[in-house]
Amino acid sequence: MYQINLVTYRTAINVKNAPRKVANREKRILGRRFESVKLARKALKEFFEKDCYQIGNEVKEKGSETYVKTLSFGNIMLEMEYKIIKCN
Numbered sequence: 476m477y478q479i480n481l482v483t484y485r486t487a488i489n490v491k492n493a494p495r496k497v498a499n500r501e502k503r504i505l506g507r508r509f510e511s512v513k514l515a516r517k518a519l520k521e522f523f524e525k526d527c528y529q530i531g532n533e534v535k536e537k538g539s540e541t542y543v544k545t546l547s548f549g550n551i552m553l554e555m556e557y558k559i560i561k562c563n
Contacts, residue, residue: 476508477515478562484554498553508562515559516541 481501487493505522515522517542535542541559546552 476510476562477512477559478503478508479505479515479519480558480560482556482558484556486552486554488548488552489546495554504557509559512541512559519543519557519559 481504482494482497483499485498486495505518543552543557546554
């Protein structure tokens with residue numbers, strides 16, 4: 476079984492060399508587990524399309540893990556990293 480975890484990082488834009496800090500962690504977003512990585516990736520893609528999110532070009536697949544980074548700007552930069560991982 477696989478689940479999708481989300482880690483949100485924040486970085487102050489107006490501070491020189493500002494550290495990247497963890498703002499939030501969520502496990503099992505979308506509220507369920509998936510039988511394969513392919514199904515989890517499909518559900519994540521549908522989630523993005525449904526809520527009109529734009530997925531950047533940074534989609535990395537590494538073994539059973541998939542990273543998708545999305546960026547938002549304001550006074551801070553938010554990086555949202557969705558990670559598909561194998562779970563028991």
